[in-house]
């Protein structure tokens with residue numbers, strides 16, 4: 001996500017390396033590069049200019065007060081300004097009501113129908129809601145079917161009426177249906193058009209007026225850069241939406257839309273879509289996005305994803321086994337499967353500070369653990385629970401069985417041994433403290449500011 005921008009901003013800060021203090025000249029030079037990076041990322045011209053101006057003022061103003069290096073100071077100020085630019089604090093979705101009504105708007109193909117499904121899924125599983133999806137695209141019967149397919153897949157009811165050609169009537173009937181069947185959130189998917197035109201605007205405005213939604217969301221494809229910002233403005237002028245959903249952030253979008261939309265329409269980004277699957281939805285946090293843009297990774301999101309997949313009962317059992325030094329290949333396999341559930345490996349590694357850039361041109365297979373799993377699956381139950389059994393001939397059999405080589409089998413056994421050692425250390429507080437101390441003394445130290 002945004003690797004190019006991150007790369008260029010980091011390069012801009014290099015100008016300051018070796019300089020002992022901030023001066024008008026080195027700040028101006030650095031910020032010129034930052035501005036160029038923003039423009040290359042397709043950030044709105046005016047926004048980029050105001051951004052660097054405000055960083056400059058703060059940097060020169062704060063100079064005397066601090067003893068940290070100019071590079072660090074400027075990074076810190078840029079970080080604060082980026083957070084501000086993207087809306088400051090996170091903006092919450094309003095979905096309470098009897099029922100809460102969420103209306104989707106946006107151009108054709110922006111991802112409204114997909115996001116409707118994702119949001120329904122999110123509200124059901126994360127917020128304990130009973131959502132009803134409503135198909136109000138009256139032009140394309142296929143669009144109604146598309147929503148039904150998603151609904152079936154998620155176990156969420158979809159309200160539609162292919163005979164009715166007035167979207168307002170469908171939506172009103174849907175709300176009645178929701179009221180009498182105790183649905184507490186209604187998500188209304190609408191039709192989009194290729195470009196902003198009067199007909200689409202009239203229609204979405206009429207739906208909004210009739211339904212008086214708790215939340216109107218504008219869904220926009222982040223790959224469309226500046227166009228995204230212009231479309232946002234056109235929609236906002238007409239329907240005064242409450243929040244933005246940026247989709248397709250998993251593609252090679254340059255980031256311009258994420259950075260300029262808030263400044264241009266003064267409406268917060270509430271969610272981002274990061275894939276076609278129904279769980280590829282993230283709440284938008286300006287702070288974390290700024291971390292990512294400045295190459296600091298997004299450790300908080302990483303930990304959250306880990307927690308979501310975390311099974312306390314299983315963890316307790318594992319802890320016991322580690323203490324007794326009984327951690328075996330079955331547990332190792334179980335751990336791998338947990339990691340896989342957290343999502344795409346490259347995506348996860350990208351959240352580790354500094355890794356996003358390092359991985360830019362590295363191709364990580366979706367199933368990076370395929371060989372490891374094959375090897376473990378080729379072991380007998382006895383071998384899995386007692387790795388000490390693995391002698392030369394057994395290793396050979398496993399390599400053949402898994403379609404790998406003895407070297408790969410040896411490598412995995414080595415990794416397993418290392419993991420086991422590491423876990424023993426982590427189970428022991430004193431050892432852990434010793435390790436932390438060593439890490440602190442490493443050159444470069446801990447990542448962060």
Ligand SMILES: Nc1nc2c(ncn2[C@@H]2O[C@H](COP(=O)(O)OP(=O)(O)OP(=O)(O)O)[C@@H](O)[C@H]2O)c(=O)[nH]1
Nearest residue numbers: 108109110111112113114192247248273274275276
């Ligand atoms: N990679 C990726 N693809 C997405 C994302 N969101 C939607 N898509 C894809 O974009 C395409 C269009 O999505 P739809 O949800 O059908 O878009 P729409 O706004 O409902 O389109 P219309 O109903 O024609 O106006 C589909 O192929 C989706 O799978 C996303 O976050 N990432």
Ligand SMILES: [Mg+2]
Nearest residue numbers: 112113137143
């Ligand atoms: Mg659609």
